[in-house]
Structures are given as structure tokens and as C-alpha cells.
Amino acid sequence: MLKVTNLRKVYGSGEGATEAIADLSFEVDKGEFVCIVGPSGAGKTTLLKTVSGLMAPTAGEIELAGQKVVGPPEQMALVFQDYSRSLYPWMKVGENVAFPLRRKKMSKAERKHVVEHAVESVGLAAAIDKYPWQLSGGMQQRVAIARGLAYQPEVLLMDEPFASVDAQTRADLEDLVLSVRHEYGVTVLFVTHDIDESVYMGDRVVILTARPARVQEVLAVNLPRPRDQVETKELPEFAHLRAHVYRAIKGGQAAGADSEGVAVDAGAATGADARRQDEAKLAG
Amino acid sequence: MSRRWLYVAVEIAVPVAVFALIWVWSAGSDVYYYPPLEDVLTTFKDTWVFERFGSDVAPSMLRLFVGYFIAVGVGVGVGVALGLSPVLRRIAAPIVEFLRAIPAPALLPFALLVLGVGNSSKVFVIAFVCLWPILLNAIDGVSGVDPTLVDTGRVYRIPARDRLMKVVLPAAAPQIFAGMRTSLSLALILMVISEMVASSNGIGYFVLQSQRSFAIPEMWSGIILLGILGYLFNAVFLLLERRVLAWHRGARAGSE
Numbered sequence: 143m144l145k146v147t148n149l150r151k152v153y154g155s156g157e158g159a160t161e162a163i164a165d166l167s168f169e170v171d172k173g174e175f176v177c178i179v180g181p182s183g184a185g186k187t188t189l190l191k192t193v194s195g196l197m198a199p200t201a202g203e204i205e206l207a208g209q210k211v212v213g214p215p216e217q218m219a220l221v222f223q224d225y226s227r228s229l230y231p232w233m234k235v236g237e238n239v240a241f242p243l244r245r246k247k248m249s250k251a252e253r254k255h256v257v258e259h260a261v262e263s264v265g266l267a268a269a270i271d272k273y274p275w276q277l278s279g280g281m282q283q284r285v286a287i288a289r290g291l292a293y294q295p296e297v298l299l300m301d302e303p304f305a306s307v308d309a310q311t312r313a314d315l316e317d318l319v320l321s322v323r324h325e326y327g328v329t330v331l332f333v334t335h336d337i338d339e340s341v342y343m344g345d346r347v348v349i350l351t352a353r354p355a356r357v358q359e360v361l362a363v364n365l366p367r368p369r370d371q372v373e374t375k376e377l378p379e380f381a382h383l384r385a386h387v388y389r390a391i392k393g394g395q396a397a398g399a400d401s402e403g404v405a406v407d408a409g410a411a412t413g414a415d416a417r418r419q420d421e422a423k424l425a426g
Numbered sequence: 427m428s429r430r431w432l433y434v435a436v437e438i439a440v441p442v443a444v445f446a447l448i449w450v451w452s453a454g455s456d457v458y459y460y461p462p463l464e465d466v467l468t469t470f471k472d473t474w475v476f477e478r479f480g481s482d483v484a485p486s487m488l489r490l491f492v493g494y495f496i497a498v499g500v501g502v503g504v505g506v507a508l509g510l511s512p513v514l515r516r517i518a519a520p521i522v523e524f525l526r527a528i529p530a531p532a533l534l535p536f537a538l539l540v541l542g543v544g545n546s547s548k549v550f551v552i553a554f555v556c557l558w559p560i561l562l563n564a565i566d567g568v569s570g571v572d573p574t575l576v577d578t579g580r581v582y583r584i585p586a587r588d589r590l591m592k593v594v595l596p597a598a599a600p601q602i603f604a605g606m607r608t609s610l611s612l613a614l615i616l617m618v619i620s621e622m623v624a625s626s627n628g629i630g631y632f633v634l635q636s637q638r639s640f641a642i643p644e645m646w647s648g649i650i651l652l653g654i655l656g657y658l659f660n661a662v663f664l665l666l667e668r669r670v671l672a673w674h675r676g677a678r679a680g681s682e
Contacts, residue, residue: 196577213580220581227574231677232596241592242582275677293582 143329144170144193144297149202151188162188164354166202170297170331175323177340178333180350181391186333187223189355190301193331194220206297219295223302225282229274229289235261236270239289246293260292261285263322280311287319291326298323300332304339313371316343320369337391341383342369349390359390461643470647478632483651486617486628489545493552494613501557501609502602505564506590509598515565526558531619538624548620548628555616556609563605567598600674603667610663614656629655 151163162185170176180186191197193204195214204211206218219242222228229238240257248256261270264284266277274282283303290298300319304312316339323330334340340347347361363383365374374380449463474483508515530551537547571594579589595602621630629648636644668675 191577194581196580214583216583218581220578222574222578224574227572228578230575230578230593230596232599232673242584244588245583245585273673273676275673289582 143172143174143207144331145203145205146193147203147205149189149192149204150200151185151192151197152200161354163192163199164356166350166355166357168348168357168360170329172296172329173327175320175330175332175343175345177344177347178331178350179335179337179340179347179387179391180355181352182335183353184350185353185355186335186350187301189350190220190299190331190333194218194299196220217296218299219290219293219297220299220301221283221286221290221303223305225274225279225286225306229282229285231273231275234271234273235266235277235285235288238274238285239292242289242293256292256294260288263291263325264288264318278311280307280315283307283315284318287315287322291322291328294326295328297329297331300330302334303332305335312339317369317371319343320367337384337387338375341365341380341387342371342374347383347387349387361387459642461646466643466646466650469643470650473644473647474651482627482629482632485545486621486630489548489552489620489628490613490617492545493549493616494556494610496549496553497556497560497609497613498606500553501560501605502564505561505602506568506595506598508561509565509568510590510594512569515569522558522561526562530555530616534620534623543624543626548617548625551620552613552616555612559608559612560602560605563601563608564598567601568594570601571597600671603671607660607663607667610659611656614652614659618652 146169147167149163149166150161152159152161154160166189168176178186178189188197192199193211195204195211195218198212206215209215230241233241236257239260240253243253243256246253258267258270261267264287266281266284266288269277269281269285274285277285287303303319304315307315319330319332320343332340332343334343341363342365344363347363349358349361350356351358361383365377365379365383445463452460452463455462508518533554534547534551537550541547541550575593575597576589579593584593617628618630618633621628622634625631629652633645633648633652636642636648
């Protein structure tokens with residue numbers, strides 16, 4: 143579905159140039175939920191901006207459904223970290239959600255239905271005629287998610303979407319995203335710096351190195367779905383996986399030698415492995 | 427609550443008290459330059475309601491608003507273009523800074539020479555002065571629009587036209603309005619100045635003419651009218667701004 147090949151991004155040129163992304167390659171399959179986790183300042187946002195076509199890469203390629211990405215593709219939506227700067231304060235909730243649909247070929251009634259359905263599925267039906275700034279932070283991010291869903295993308299990119307909400311709200315929003323992505327059947331690429339979140343949410347976790355970013359490891363997460371904030375996080379596998387990711391990030395390259403071995407097949411998991419596991423899961 | 431009412435009461439009481447004070451203090455005045463307020467108000471009524479309304483107020487308002495709206499059109503148009511393009515901004519900056527440094531009344535002789543003593547020279551000077559606050563605020567407002575707002579529009583493939591009209595302009599609107607408000611009071615000042623030079627009607631002309639013919643109550647009545655007009659313009663503008671930018675007030679209050 144989404145294929146990133148040898149992506150490199152350098153800001154500026156000459157002496158002042160900084161390399162944000164050294165060399166990144168990974169794939170996201172249709173219907174998959176892939177988390178990208180890395181230390182702060184690893185170039186995660188840069189990665190999403192290039193993947194979404196907002197920024198041209200210095201080298202490498204991004205392919206969406208077999209087509210090279212040169213600008214924001216139609217089948218892609220992006221939920222930004224900072225909802226207060228990505229929702230339009232002069233538009234009501236419903237208008238914000240409807241705004242990207244202006245160019246889509248659909249009747250007025252259809253558009254209205256799509257908007258209402260999206261707002262409903264994030265639990266904000268009652269707030270459709272309110273302005274974003276009349277809502278709490280968590281609710282505003284729900285509006286941003288509803289806008290992404292109403293756009294009916296094949297791939298939904300999320301850039302640390304819950305970084306600025308409190309822990310309780312964060313858990314609610316995590317579960318919300320997991321449930322709506324099933325309902326909408328959307329592929330998700332989810333960037334986060336929260337290790338627990340990456341393991342809890344993802345089918346696979348792509349662990350980045352510190353800046354300039356490379357793929358350090360791709361980890362399959364075989365935790366049963368639907369996931370549950372209490373039960374899933376109680377599982378010993380969850381603890382192992384999160385410990386594994388934690389060591390990888392804190393220990394940098396050294397984490398490859400993680401010898402505890404209990405972390406399921408984590409250390410050995412490649413993209414292909416993970417996909418096979420996904421298929422098995424779907425079949426079962 | 428009671429404190430708020432106190433403030434409102436004070437807000438009304440103080441002007442009334444000042445008015446009463448001047449009324450009483452000037453009542454028996456025999457100083458030629460400070461006639462009793464009562465005389466001034468009687469003259470005011472005789473002059474402006476509506477004796478000279480058509481002959482002086484109407485032409486003044488015409489000049490003021492034509493000049494002002496030309497400034498709004500040019501200021502917002504050019505300001506948005508410069509705000510969007512850092513290169514254009516660079517190129518235009520020295521020119522803008524130089525032109526806006528020229529005290530506009532200094533341009534009056536030139537305007538009279540080229541545009542004549544009719545309305546155009548006055549409209550030109552008013553528009554010239556009103557342009558800068560609007561232009562500079564539009565440039566700042568547009569160039570300062572949060573990049574995330576624009577990126578959001580790009581991700582969702584909003585056409586450039588809509589991104590400009592429905593994202594950039596509303597986002598810059600609070601600042602553009604601030605410039606427009608500053609310019610509105612400048613427009614009134616420049617209207618008066620331009621009418622005091624080579625003019626045959628208008629409120630500014632009337633004030634100067636009254637002084638020259640020693641019609642002191644008439645002169646004062648003109649000054650009072652200008653004060654009232656300035657006050658009204660500002661009040662109406664604020665009302666309009668409050669309606670158009672209701673979201674901005676709400677959003678600002680919400681983020682505090």
C-alpha cells in the first residue's frame with residue numbers, strides 16, 4: 143500500500159545542512175496499523191511530512207498504491223499533533239469536517255451524511271454546531287480525526303496525535319482510533335514517541351535510531367485484538383515488547399543484541415514475518 | 427457583578443459630569459473664543475441639522491469613504507500578495523518603508539497640482555495615508571499565518587484559491603481589521619486637513635472658514651461634529667468587527 147524506499151532528507155545546504163533522515167525504508171500493507179517510534183528529535187515529523195507529500199525528499203522514493211508521491215495524494219489524510227493549529231477556528235465542527243470534501247464528487251445529501259457519520263463515530267454528534275475552541279483538547283483532536291475519516295482516505299497518517307492531551311484522554315483516544323480504523327477499514331501510519339502507545343496500537347512497530355533517522359528494527363506485535371487498555375497491558379508479551387522497544391531506543395544500536403529471547407519473535411521479526419502473522423490473524 | 431455595574435455607571439456618569447461642568451462653567455462666559463456651550467449647541471443644531479448637511483457633510487463623507495475604501499482594496503490586495511511571497515516582500519520593503527515615511531500633507535501641493543482642487547486630490551491624500559496601516563498589517567497577518575493551517579489545507583488538497591480565500595484570509599483577518607481601524611481615524615484627520623487647503627466645501631473647510639470670519643460658535647460646532655463622527659465611526663467599526671471576528675474573540679478567550 144505504502145512503500146518508502148531509501149528515503150533521505152537534508153535541511154539546508156553547505157555547512158549549515160542538517161540531516162534529519164539518513165536512510166529509511168519500510169512498507170505498510172493494506173489494512174495494517176504501523177507505528178513509528180523513535181527518540182525525540184529523530185525526524186519523525188519530517189518523515190510524515192515527506193510521506194504526505196508536503197515536503198520533497200532529498201533522495202529516495204515514496205509510493206502509495208503503486209504511484210510515486212510528489213504532492214499530497216488524494217487517498218491520504220493526515221492528523222496533526224497540534225489540533226489547535228490544524229482545525230480552523232472560524233469554522234464550526236461540522237464545517238471543519240466538511241471542508242476537505244468540497245472537491246470530492248458527492249451530492250450535498252451524501253456529503254452531509256458522511257460528515258455526520260464521521261462526527262458521530264468519534265462521539266461528537268452533539269458538538270457538530272460548536273466551534274473547536276468551545277471544546278476540550280481531547281474533543282478537538284476527535285474533530286481532527288473525524289475530518290481525516292470523512293475524507294475517506296486509504297491511508298491515514300497520524301503525527302503524535304495524542305502528545306498534547308492528558309493521560310486519561312489519551313487512552314480513550316487510542317481506543318477510539320483502534321475502533322474507527324476497523325469501521326473505516328483504513329490503513330494507518332502512526333508516529334509517536336510513546337513506547338507503550340506504539341506497542342499497544344500497532345501491528346508492527348518501526349523503531350528509528352536517533353537523528354539522522356534510520357530504521358533500527360521492525361518489530362511484529364502479535365498481541366490479540368481487540369486490544370484493551372487493562373487486559374492487553376497486563377499480558378506478559380506486552381511487557382516484553384515494550385521493554386524490547388525501550389531498550390532499542392535507549393540503547394541505540396546495541397539493542398540488536400537483546401538476549402532475553404522472550405520477546406516473542408520480536409528480535410527476528412521482519413516486515414515479511416509480520417505480514418504473514420497478520421494474514422494468519424485475519425484467517426483465524 | 428456589582429463591580430461591573432459600577433464601571434458602567436462610571437462610564438456614563440463621567441462624560442455627563444464633564445458636559446455639565448463645561449455647560450455651567452461656560453454659561454456666563456463673555457470670553458470671545460469660548461462662547462457658552464449653550465450657544466455652541468444651538469449653532470450646532472442650526473448648522474448641521476440639516477442646514478449644511480448636504481453642502482458640507484455629504485461631500486466630506488464621500489471623500490472620506492472613497493479614499494478609505496480605495497486604501498482597503500489596495501492595501502488588502504497588495505498586502506496579501508506581499509504576505510504570500512517572501513521574495514516580493516524583500517523587494518518591496520524599502521519602497522514601502524520610504525513611501526510610508528512621507529508625511530501625507532506634504533503630498534497635498536503635488537496632488538492639487540496634478541489632480542486639481544476637486545475631490546480627486548483629497549481622495550488621493552486620504553487613500554495614501556490610510557493605505558499603510560492596512561498594507562503593513564495585511565503583510566504581517568498573511569505572512570504570519572500558522573503554517574500548520576496551510577499544510578492542513580494542502581494535505582486535504584484544498585485548491586489554492588480556496589486556501590487563500592477560506593484559510594489564509596480568515597486567519598489574517600484579525601490583523602487586517604486592526605489596520606483598517608487605525609486607518610479609519612487617519613481618514614478623518616486627512617479629510618479635515620485636505621479640506622483646509624484649496625477647498626470650497628466640507629467640514630474642514632467650514633471650520634477654517636468660520637474661524638476666518640470670526641464665527642466662533644460655528645467653528646466650535648464643526649469641531650464637535652468631527653468628534654462625534656470619529657466616535658461613531660469607531661463604534662460602528664467595532665460593532666462590525668465583533669460580528670465578523672466573533673470566532674477570534676471566542677478562540678482567544680478559550681485559549682486563556
